[in-house]
Amino acid sequence: MKQKEELYHVLQEKTGIIYKYLIKNGANPRDAEDIIQEALYKFLLYIDSVDPDKSFSWLFRVAINQFYDLCRKQQKQVLVSFENFEFVDDTLLPEDHVEQSEMKKEIQVVLDQLTPLHKQLLLLLKYELNLSYEEIAEMLDLNPGTLKTYLFRARKAFKDKYRKEQTKHDRLQRK
Numbered sequence: 573m574k575q576k577e578e579l580y581h582v583l584q585e586k587t588g589i590i591y592k593y594l595i596k597n598g599a600n601p602r603d604a605e606d607i608i609q610e611a612l613y614k615f616l617l618y619i620d621s622v623d624p625d626k627s628f629s630w631l632f633r634v635a636i637n638q639f640y641d642l643c644r645k646q647q648k649q650v651l652v653s654f655e656n657f658e659f660v661d662d663t664l665l666p667e668d669h670v671e672q673s674e675m676k677k678e679i680q681v682v683l684d685q686l687t688p689l690h691k692q693l694l695l696l697l698k699y700e701l702n703l704s705y706e707e708i709a710e711m712l713d714l715n716p717g718t719l720k721t722y723l724f725r726a727r728k729a730f731k732d733k734y735r736k737e738q739t740k741h742d743r744l745q746r747k
Contacts, residue, residue, distance in 0.1 A: 583612065583615075583631075586628050586631060586632075587608050587611075587612065587631070589701065589703070589707070589711075590608060590611070590631065590632055590635050591604050591605070591608055592701055593632075593636075593697075593701065594607060594608075594635065594636075594639055596695075596700055596701070597639065597692075598643075599639055599642075603639075603642060604639075607635050607638045607639055607642065608635060610638055611631055611634040611635040611638060612631070614634055615627070615630070615631050615634070626710075626713055628710050628711060629710055629711055629712060629713035630713075632711045632712075633713070678734070678737055678738075678741065679734070681737060682730060682733045682734045682737055683695065683730070685733050686726065686729055686730060686733070687729075689722065689726075690722075690725070690726035690729055690730070691726075693708070693719075693722055693723055693726045694723070694726050694727065694730060697711070698723060705719055705720060705723075
């Protein structure tokens with residue numbers, strides 16, 4: 573009985589993370605709930621064949637694949653938007669808000685140039701959901717060292733592309 577309660581609490585916590593991830597990727601709440609329910613159903617069906625150490629990554633992958641299937645059926649793209657991030661400070665002047673708005677647009681342009689994996693690692697998993705390296709590694713069924721390498725590359729790619737955008741923007745400003 574105690575094992576069932578522990579499993580229930582673990583699944584409840586982990587499905588909450590998956591739900592937030594699906595919403596941030598553009599799923600509406602009803603679809604996200606349906607996807608999680610279907611993933612949990614499949615998990616319970618195949619629980620004997622799922623490695624207990626990888627149950628969260630298994631559940632995550634099933635849910636994400638179902639989300640992608642839904643997107644294909646509805647012919648919509650998976651969008652990761654930077655709009656939800658807020659840098660607003662009440663002490664800023666109105667022109668500072670305009671500058672921040674422009675910076676947000678520039679950052680979105682750069683994010684759109686990244687690979688989907690890099691974009692998801694940077695925005696959703698690490699900085700939006702504030703997951704630890706261990707949690708992200710478990711979700712993606714990666715070694716934590718490999719994950720850190722991927723995050724390092726994602727940050728580097730972002731910085732390089734952002735610098736190029738800044739240089740391009742500066743050249744246009746001078747003209």
